[in-house]
Amino acid sequence: DIQMAQSPSSLSASVGDRVTITCRASQGIRNDLGWYQQKPGKAPKRLIYNASNLQGGVPSRFSGSGSGTEFTLTISSLQPEDFATYYCLHHNNYPYSFGQGTKLEI
Amino acid sequence: EVQLVESGGGLVQPGGSLRLSCAGSGFSFSIYSMNWVRQAPGKGLEWLSYISRTSTSIYYAESVKGRFTISRDNAHNSLYLQMDGLRAEDTAMYYCARLGGAGDIDYWGQGTLVTVSS
Numbered sequence: 001d002i003q004m005a006q007s008p009s010s011l012s013a014s015v016g017d018r019v020t021i022t023c024r025a026s027q028g029i030r031n032d033l034g035w036y037q038q039k040p041g042k043a044p045k046r047l048i049y050n051a052s053n054l055q056g057g058v059p060s061r062f063s064g065s066g067s068g069t070e071f072t073l074t075i076s077s078l079q080p081e082d083f084a085t086y087y088c089l090h091h092n093n094y095p096y097s098f099g100q101g102t103k104l105e106i
Numbered sequence: 107e108v109q110l111v112e113s114g115g116g117l118v119q120p121g122g123s124l125r126l127s128c129a130g131s132g133f134s135f136s137i138y139s140m141n142w143v144r145q146a147p148g149k150g151l152e153w154l155s156y157i158s159r160t161s162t163s164i165y166y167a168e169s170v171k172g173r174f175t176i177s178r179d180n181a182h183n184s185l186y187l188q189m190d191g192l193r194a195e196d197t198a199m200y201y202c203a204r205l206g207g208a209g210d211i212d213y214w215g216q217g218t219l220v221t222v223s224s
């Protein structure tokens with residue numbers, strides 16, 4: 001089974017900062033990776049699919065990159081509404097698995 | 107608008123059973139594969155189970171294999187999760203999730219809470 005190692009587990013930042021979150025797969029998964037944002041008490045929301053494609057309606061300050069085993073989610077200029085928990089999900093084969101999550105705090 | 111609405115959660119004793127339902131609307135339910143994902147209180151997301159459009163392919167996480175059964179009824183735009191032999195560690199919010207064209211989850215329901223406790 002493929003495992004996803006996400007880092008950091010938490011991150012303190014300020015409005016306007018640029019932040020990067022990383023996910024590493026235990027084996028190559030091509031670009032079969034999505035990024036999700038979850039706010040307290042809410043369901044996750046997809047931000048990025050196929051590693052680098054922006055979901056419709058998601059602000060362009062979000063971007064994804066990578067392929068194979070290493071992937072990054074970058075937020076170019078943090079806005080107040082971006083403070084949330086972020087997860088990666090590999091969908092290369094079953095069982096799918098999520099990264100452990102990154103809690104982005106002010 | 108795509109909507110997924112879960113129901114059936116609640117309080118159940120250890121060893122008990124519960125059946126979760128998910129009603130899909132706003133899209134052609136029968137042409138999408140579906141998943142269940144859960145999240146224990148204060149914890150991360152855990153993928154649980156997958157079912158293909160025609161129920162011909164089904165997969166489970168090891169943590170629930172042999173205890174949980176996924177199924178669907180395309181005539182009623184519904185997805186189900188039969189949960190037997192429930193344990194305290196199954197306490198979580200359970201989400202119904204649609205598999206999009208890219209192969210990952212593109213839409214989520216709002217979840218239904220399952221609490222396993224005596």
